Amino acid sequence: MQLNKQNLTAFAGKLPCPDYDRGHLQTGIVHIGVGGFHRSHQAYYVHQLLKDGTPEWGITGVGLREGDRAMAEVLQAQDGLYTLVNQRPNGTNSSEIIGSIRDYLLAPDNPDAVIQRMAHPKTKIVSLTITEGGYNLNAATEEFDLTNPDVQYEIAHPQEPRTVFGYLAAALRKRKAGGHPAFTVLSCDNIQHNGNVARRMLLAFARHQDPELAGWIEKEVTFPNSMVDRITPVTTPEVSEYLFREFELEDGWPVVCEPFIQWVVEDNFVNGRPPLETVGVQFVPDVSPYEKMKIRLLNAGHSVLGIPGALHGHPTIDACMRDKVFAGFMRAFMDQEVTPILDPVAGIDLEAYKDQLEARFANPNIRDGVGRICSESSAKLPKFLQPTLRENLRRGGEIHRATFILAAWCYYSDQRHNEKNEPLEILDERAAQLHRAAAGTTTDPISFLRQESIFGDLSEQPRFVEAYTEAVRLVYDRGDVRSLMADW
Template identity: 40%
Template sequence: MTVQTPQYDRSALTAGIVHIGLGNFHRAHMAVYLDDLFALGEGHDWAIIGAGVRPGDALMRDALRAQDCLSTVIELDPAGKTCRRVGSMIDFLPVEPGNASLIAAMSRAEIRIVSLTVTEGGYFINAATGQFDPAAPEIRADAANPDVPETAFGAIVKALKNRRAAGIAPFTVMCCDNLPGNGHVTHAAVSGLARLSDPELADWIDAHVAFPNAMVDRITPATGPRERAMAASFGLADDPVPVTCEPFRQWVVEDNFPAGRPALEKVGVTFSDQVHAYEMMKIRILNGGHAIIAYPGGLMDIEYVHEAMAHPLISAFLDKVEREEVIPYVPPVPNTDIGAYYDLIRSRFSNPEVADTERRLCLDGSNRQPKFIIPSIRDALAAGQSARGLALESALWCRYCAGTSDAGTPIAPNDPNWAALTTLAQAAKAEPQLWLNQRTIYGDLADHAGFAAEFAGWLNMLWADGTAATLRHYLGQ
C-alpha cells in the first residue's frame, strides 16, 4: 500500500502562519489544503508553525516533532483508503506557561495569519447572551497578567501589542472552529480581552486587525487503536497520532486578509462574502443532524454513527426533524441545492469506513446545543410552527446526561460540565422544567409554555418507555 509524500521541497518552505490547536481536524483540513497548494509550486512562504496553549498539547508536539512535523492523513473512501503524509507544517512551538515562544513567533513580521482550532467551547462565550464573557476566570487572569497570558487570546493580544510597538502590520486572525459568525466571535474575544487591560490597544485592534468569517467541514474521528492499526497497514506503525477522515472537505472563507493570504482558491477553497449562508446551512443541517442522531444512539448502546444511520428509527427520526423543523428555516445558499446538500450529509453520516462514534457526537452538549440546536428551535417557534422533534432531541440529551443508557449501561463523563449535568438530569426526571431552567443554554425558551410542555412529555416518555418506543411514538408508528 503506497503512501503519498509531499511533492515539494519542504526545506525551502518558510513560515507565514501560526496555527493554535493541532488537533485532528486542523491536520485533516487546513493543513491538507496548504499541502495541496505547495504541491502546485505555489505559496511556499505560507508554511505553518504549530502551537498549543494547554499542557496536553505538549504530547502532540512531541509526537509530531519526532516525525519532522509530518502528519499521516488517511482518507476513508468506501471504494478504497488512501494515505498521505502532509508536510505543510514545519515546526511546533514549545508549550509552556506564559506562552513566551508563541508570543515571540506571532510577533515576527513574516507571520501574516494566526489561525485557531480551539473547539467550539474555547471562545469564552456566555451562552445566555451569546456574547464574550469578560468574567470567565481564565480571561480575568490574563487581563491581570497581560504579559504572561495563559489563553490563546491573551497570547494573540500580547503579540499584537508587540507588533504595534515595533511598527509591524498586524496579522489576520482566522478562526477555523464550528461557530456561527466565527470571525466575529474571535474578534470579540481578542478585543474584549484587550479592553480589560489596555482600552487603547483594543481600539487599535478594532480598527486594524481582520477577523474573516469561515465555514469549515470535514468529518474527522478521534484517533484510537483502530486508526493506529490503519496507519501501520500503510507501513507507518511508528506514528502515534495518525488522522483519519472522510473524503469530503469544504472550506468557505470571507476574503478579508489585509496582510495577504495563500492562493487557496486554486485548491478548492471558496472565497465568498456570503459565508454566513454556507455556515448556517452546515451548522443547522450537519452539526444539528449529528446531535439528532447522537443521543438516541447513545441511549440505545449503538457504538458507531453509520450503525445509527442504519437503524430505521434513528434514520427516520433524523429525516423527519431535518425536513420539518430544520431545513425549512435555512436560508438560500449560493449555488447550492439544500435538499441535495442534506442527501449528501446522510451519505456522509452513513460511510462505514469513517467509523465515527456516537460518543464523539454526544460530547460537549452544553457547548454544542446552544449553537447547533437551540437556534432551529427558536426559528420554528417564531414562525408559529412546531418544534416537537427538536423538543424530543433536547429531552434525549437530558436523558443521556442522567448517566445510564436504556439498558442501564453507565455512560462515562462526556461533557466539561458532566457532574452538574448528571445531577440536574436526574432531578429533571421528576421535574423536567429544572433542565430547561439552564438559562445559559436555553435562555428564555424555558419560559415558552408550549415548548416546555413538549419537552416534559418526551422526557417522561423516555424514562417510562425507553428510546425506541418514544421514537416510534414520534414517528407515528
C-alpha cells in the same frame, strides 16, 4: 520505520509524500488548536498549496494547554509530519503523508516563543480550531465571560497569557509596538459567524486589559467568517496498525477522514492570504448562508443521531444510519424543522445536499463514534440545535424533534448508562453541572432547563416548556428512546 524527515524518502515509493522542500518552509500561518480536524482540513489544503511552490505559507502549530502535550510530543518527534488516511464508503483507503506543519510550539513550556512567532512580521494569519467552548462565550447572554479565572488573571498580568485571547492580545501588542501590520484572525470552528464571534470576544477581552490596544485591533485586524466541513473521527489503534501493516510506517498520531471536504471563506484578509482558491477553497463575500446550512443540518444532525444513539447503544454514527428509525427521525428533523428556515444558498441544491449528508453519515468505513459526537454537548447544542428551535418558536414552526433531543440529553446526563446498562463516558467540561441539573427532573420537569448559561430563557417559553415537559416525561417513563423516535 518511524515517520520523520530523516526517513521520509524511504516512504516515497510506498505512498504520496511531500514533494516540496520542507527545509525552506516559512511560517505564514500560526494555527492554535492542532487536532484531528485541523490536520484533515486546513493543513491538508495548505499541503496541496505548497506543492505549487509557495513556501511562505507553512504552518506553525500551537497548543495552549497542558492537555496538548501528547500532540506536541508526537509532532515534534515526527518533524510535523503525519499520515492522513482517507476512508471511502466502499471500504478502501488512500493514505498520504502531509508536510505543511513545519513545527509545533507548546505554550505551557515556552509562552514567549508562541508570542514571538505570532508577532513575527512574516506571520500573516493566526487561525483557530479551539472548539465551541474555547471562545469563552456565555451562551445565555452571548457576551464574553469575564468571570473566567484565567481571563481575570490575564487582565491583571498582560505578559502572562493563559487563554487564546491573552496570547492574541500579547502578540498584537508586539506588532503594534514594532510598527508591523496586524495579522488576520481566522476562526475555523463550527460556530455560525465564527469570525464575528472571535472579533467580539477578543475586543471585549482587550478593552478590559488594554483599551488602547483594543482600539488598534478594532481598526487593524480582520476576522473573516468561514465554513469548514470534513468528518474526522477519533483515530483508533487500528489505523496505526493498518499503516504499519501496509507501509511499515510508524506514525504516533495519524488522522482519518472522509473523502468529502469543503472550506468557504469570507475574502477579508488584512495582510495577504494564501491562494487557496487554486486547491478548491471558495472565497465569497458572505459565508452566512453556507455556515447556517452546514451547522444546522450537519452539526445538528450529528447530535440528533448521537445523543439518542448513545442512549440506545449504537456505537457509531453509521450504525445509527443503518437503523431506519434513527435515519428517518433525522431526515424528518432536517426536512420539517431546519429546511423551512434556511436561507437560499447559491449553487446548492438543498435536497441533494441532505441526501449527500445521509450518505456521508452512513459511510461504514468512517465509524465515527457517538461518544465523540456527544462530547462537549453543552457547548455544541446551544450553537447547533437551539438556534433552529428558537427560530421555529418565533415563527410558529415545528419544534418537537429538537425538543425531544434536549429531553434525551437531559436523560443522558442524568442516567449515565445506556439502555443496555452499559456506562456512558460523558466528556463535557460541565458534566457535573449537567448531572446535578438533570437529577432534579423527577421532581421538577424543567430542572435541566434552568441552566441559564446553556438554555438562556427557553424555560420561559410556554410552547417549548409544554413540549419539553411531555417529551421528558415520556423519555423517563419509557426509557426507550428508539420507540419514542418511531412514534414522533
